[in-house]
Amino acid sequence: MPSRSAPRHQSDAPVLTPLLQRCSRAVVRLGVWRTTLLFSASISLLSLAFTWAYLRLSGYTEMGEAFYISLLVPLPMTLLPGSLIFALVSALEQARHTAHTLAMTDSLTNLRNRRYFMHTAQRELDLAQRHQLPLALLILDIDHFKRVNDLHGHDMGDQVLVEVARRCEKVLRTTDVLARWGGEEFVVLLPNTPLEQAHQLAERMRESVAYSAQLYASDDAVRVTISIGVAATTTGQPTTLDLLVQAVDRALFDAKRAGRNQVWLAPQRHPKLAAGPALVG
Ligand SMILES: Nc1nc2c(ncn2[C@@H]2O[C@H](COP(=O)(O)OP(=O)(O)OP(=O)(O)O)[C@@H](O)[C@H]2O)c(=O)[nH]1
Structure with a gap:
């Protein structure tokens, strides 16, 4: 029996674009600094998880200094590039939003066009x-x-x-x-x-x-x-x-x-x- 469900996305493009838009809107909503901190903290936690898994697989039972290094080093290292990237994403999203609104608005009356x-x-x-x-x-x-x-x-x-x-x-x-x-x-x-x-x-x-x-x-x-x-x-x-x-x-x-x-x-x-x-x- 043929499937009645609609075909799923045929290429990545239709999925990726809304996903990117959602991400850039989230950056605007959260603000550049909060997004950067969240991003840096997530990278640190990931780094910690990787280090812990690596040490366990290599037979070590103690994290020792690796704990501090894996948690604290990625934080400052990602802060500056992260804030630059998110500032750029936020500016682009705001420009896109403004252009979209202008394209739909009558400039004299401010009504929709x-x-x-x-x-x-x-x-x-x-x-x-x-x-x-x-x-x-x-x-x-x-x-x-x-x-x-x-x-x-x-x-x-x-x-x-x-x-x-x-x-x-x-x-x-x-x-x-x-x-x-x-x-x-x-x-x-x-x-x-x-x-x-x-x-x-x-x-x-x-x-x-x-x-x-x-x-x-x-x-x-x-x-x-x-x-x-x-x-x-x-x-x-x-x-x-x-x-x-x-x-x-x-x-x-x-x-x-x-x-x-x-x-x-x-x-x-x-x-x-x-x-x-x-x-x-
Ligand atoms: N100030 C101003 N005038 C506009 C604008 N857009 C269109 N118009 C004018 O609107 C007028 C419309 O004139 P007509 O189509 O002859 O219609 P009307 O004089 O209202 O006559 P009826 O519709 O038959 O009652 C024209 O003189 C246009 O120049 C605008 O954005 N600003």
């Missing part, structure tokens, strides 16, 4: 389908944003983007993922959320942007609104991320065409997506 979002959304969609849970997706777009830039300047436009991101973030739960989709668009993933609940959240985001007396900390107050497209998967029905994004895009397009500052739910034209009323304004 589209690349991170797509990766996370695919994983969440797979999980939702495996556990038969609903999943909702929102794309929101600042209305007439070009005018903000034209009237108040690009720097103010940037401030508006940051402020809208902050307001939307406040409405969301910790499990939701908000990312910058690009330009003046943001995307939100709502795991374990049916369409009705996603709609309520979208409305709260829309209101938190539209109904603020003075939105931006500046003498030159700007008021903006956002339009939002929403779609959700139907529990237990398979769909793809592309289909979901297409449905949300279409709903957002409809919200814009209907006059902006509205939330539109994805219509029934994608049978595998949760159906809802087409317009919720």
Whole structure:
């Protein structure tokens, strides 16, 4: 009978890389000096064990001076090279971590970027389908944003983007993922959320942007609104991320065409997506 278990690692590379990463993260967590001391102490103990085994096998019963030599000599001998190596490993790990975070972050808003979002959304969609849970997706777009830039300047436009991101973030739960989709668009993933609940959240985001007396900390107050497209998967029905994004895009397009500052739910034209009323304004 063929084995059902997944084949184990076919080469050393996939095993080694996570192992090395785990080791370098451990160095960062412990700190260079603690790692060095731990390393040097382990080498000393190993050296002691080897000496003891060697003497026993050679017929000696007393350790004598060999005890002190095997325990204490490796300690100072490994301290300097150990600390240099671990300092280097720690610096490399921190640089790798920073580069990884930067590659996934939008520099203006500090939100996750589209690349991170797509990766996370695919994983969440797979999980939702495996556990038969609903999943909702929102794309929101600042209305007439070009005018903000034209009237108040690009720097103010940037401030508006940051402020809208902050307001939307406040409405969301910790499990939701908000990312910058690009330009003046943001995307939100709502795991374990049916369409009705996603709609309520979208409305709260829309209101938190539209109904603020003075939105931006500046003498030159700007008021903006956002339009939002929403779609959700139907529990237990398979769909793809592309289909979901297409449905949300279409709903957002409809919200814009209907006059902006509205939330539109994805219509029934994608049978595998949760159906809802087409317009919720
Ligand atoms: N300040 C600033 N502007 C940006 C940034 N990214 C994109 N934009 C601007 O966003 C504007 C988007 O304009 P449009 O696509 O015409 O859309 P809109 O004016 O918002 O109109 P509707 O979406 O139809 O309501 C463009 O003027 C871009 O230059 C950014 O990072 N900072």
